[in-house]
Every structure is written in C-alpha cells, then in structure tokens.
Amino acid sequence: MRRALLHAVLLHAVLVAAGSHAFAAGEAERAVDEAKRRWSESPHGPMLERILPPSYSPSSLPDPDSAGAKLAIQYCVQCHNLPNPAMHQAQKWPGIVQRMVVRMQGKGNMGELMKDMMAGVRAPTEAEKASIVAYFEKHSQKPFDPKRYPDIHEPQAQSFKLACSQCHVLPDPQRYTAREWRAVVTRMEKNMEWMNRVVGSQPVRGEPQLRVEEINAYLAKHAKRG
Numbered sequence: 514m515r516r517a518l519l520h521a522v523l524l525h526a527v528l529v530a531a532g533s534h535a536f537a538a539g540e541a542e543r544a545v546d547e548a549k550r551r552w553s554e555s556p557h558g559p560m561l562e563r564i565l566p567p568s569y570s571p572s573s574l575p576d577p578d579s580a581g582a583k584l585a586i587q588y589c590v591q592c593h594n595l596p597n598p599a600m601h602q603a604q605k606w607p608g609i610v611q612r613m614v615v616r617m618q619g620k621g622n623m624g625e626l627m628k629d630m631m632a633g634v635r636a637p638t639e640a641e642k643a644s645i646v647a648y649f650e651k652h653s654q655k656p657f658d659p660k661r662y663p664d665i666h667e668p669q670a671q672s673f674k675l676a677c678s679q680c681h682v683l684p685d686p687q688r689y690t691a692r693e694w695r696a697v698v699t700r701m702e703k704n705m706e707w708m709n710r711v712v713g714s715q716p717v718r719g720e721p722q723l724r725v726e727e728i729n730a731y732l733a734k735h736a737k738r739g
C-alpha cells in the first residue's frame with residue numbers, strides 16, 4: 514500500500530511536470546510507463562489494464578503537439594491504456610469523457626474499486642475537459658452509412674456487421690484501402706483477445722464466430738482504391 518502510494522505520488526509529479534510545458538521526446542511515453550507501474554501496484558491492475566488495448570501509443574496520436582493530445586496523455590492514461598480518438602464517432606465522445614471525468618473526481622460508480630487508485634488521480638478543469646472533447650471529436654471515427662452500402666443487409670456482410678460493431682460503431686469502409694484494412698483487422702483481432710479477457714468471457718454457444726476472410730472481403734469490396 515505504501516509503495517502504491519509512493520508510485521501514485523511519483524506519477525502525479527510526472528504528470529504535473531508533463532502538463533506544465535511541452536512534452537519533450539520520450540516524456541509522454543514515460544508518463545504512460547509510470548501509469549502502468551501504478552496499475553501493477555493495484556489489486557485491480559489486471560482488470561484496468563484490459564479495459565483498453567496497449568496497441569495505441571502517444572507517438573501514434575494524431576496532431577501530437579495540440580493541447581488536446583497533451584491533455585489526453587496527461588489525464589487519460591491514469592487508469593488504463595491510451596484511448597484512440599478514432600475508436601468512437603464524434604457524437605459519442607462528450608458522454609464518454611464526462612463519464613471518465615466523474616471517475617477522476619472520485620465519484621464514479623466504480624468508486625469502491627477505484628478508491629485505492631485514487632490517491633494522486635487528477636481531474637481536468639472545465640476548460641481542459643472541453644479541449645479534450647474537441648480533440649477526440651476532431652479525430653473521431655466516421656460511422657458506416659447503411660444508405661450508402663445497402664448490401665450491408667446481405668448474408669456475406671453479416672460477419673463484418675456483427676464482429677466490427679461490438680466495441681464501437683461500424684466503421685466506414687472508405688477509410689482505408691483493402692490492404693490497409695487487412696492490417697487494421699489483424700490489430701482488431703488482437704484487441705478482441707485483449708479486451709475480452711477483462712470479463713473473462715467464453716464464446717457463447719451459437720455466438721457467431723469471427724470470420725476474418727469474410728470481413729476482409731466485404732471491406733475490400735468497398736475500400737478506398739489504393
């Protein structure tokens with residue numbers, strides 16, 4: 514417990530220092546490493562670690578020098594891996610950020626669970642929150658428009674439709690070329706493995722299996738020409 518507290522204090526110091534001036538190279542990564550160390554000290558660490566996958570890092574954030582990116586690193590890695598703004602559509606982010614801010618203020622519905630983690634967790638000011646929301650909205654996911662792709666109702670589209678709408682809105686196939694999609698789908702397979710372990714869910718009988726080839730074929734059909 515003492516060690517956990519010490520790490521929380523250290524993390525706090527790192528985050529305060531990081532927030533007060535522009536990130537030097539490597540500083541953002543260090544803040545993330547510090548946060549990870551802190552979860553490892555918490556009995557809830559393994560659960561927190563699985564909330565979001567580690568696939569997304571500060572160096573891959575869009576517009577990394579913007580205030581929003583810096584605030585995301587400062588506040589959003591305190592409990593879990595760095596969220597990718599492209600995960601959700603713009604419309605969803607204000608609500609999600611608000612849900613997280615409530616937690617940072619120590620009032621979340623996981624308050625009991627979070628109590629031992631809360632020493633040193635900082636919440637953004639209203640202005641900082643607005644900046645985070647604007648940043649996540651700006652770089653958000655473009656949702657799939659079923660009017661544009663009426664074949665989404667056909668049998669060969671069902672794997673894509675079911676598998677790729679579990680954690681976020683169904684993405685627009687025009688986002689990437691067929692080749693780029695294959696890499697994204699491979700990463701999503703890893704995300705699925707990682708995030709499923711949060712709840713330790715076993716495949717339910719009768720649940721659709723992941724048909725990667727079918728998914729890639731559907732995406733390729735509508736992908737950006739590369």
Ligand code: HEC
Binds near residue numbers: 564680
């Ligand atoms: C105080 C701890 C804490 C902080 C700090 C925190 N989160 Fe979370 N986050 C959680 C918990 C707990 C969950 C899992 C439960 C849930 O989804 O509400 C979660 C889940 C998520 C998810 C996955 C669920 C979904 O709706 O897709 C996203 C995305 C997310 N957080 C984004 C953020 C962002 C953006 C920030 C920074 C503004 C942030 N989090 C800061 C505790 C935190």
Ligand code: HEC
Binds near residue numbers: 688704
């Ligand atoms: C288990 C949850 C989960 C499932 C299921 C899932 N994703 Fe994701 N997706 C995420 C997370 C987490 C992120 C943000 C982190 C990242 O980009 O790896 C994300 C981000 C994305 C993004 C935006 C990032 C980018 O690179 O453009 C796209 C597009 C995407 N997913 C497509 C898909 C497709 C296609 C499928 C179906 C094969 C899928 N997702 C299934 C969790 C999931």
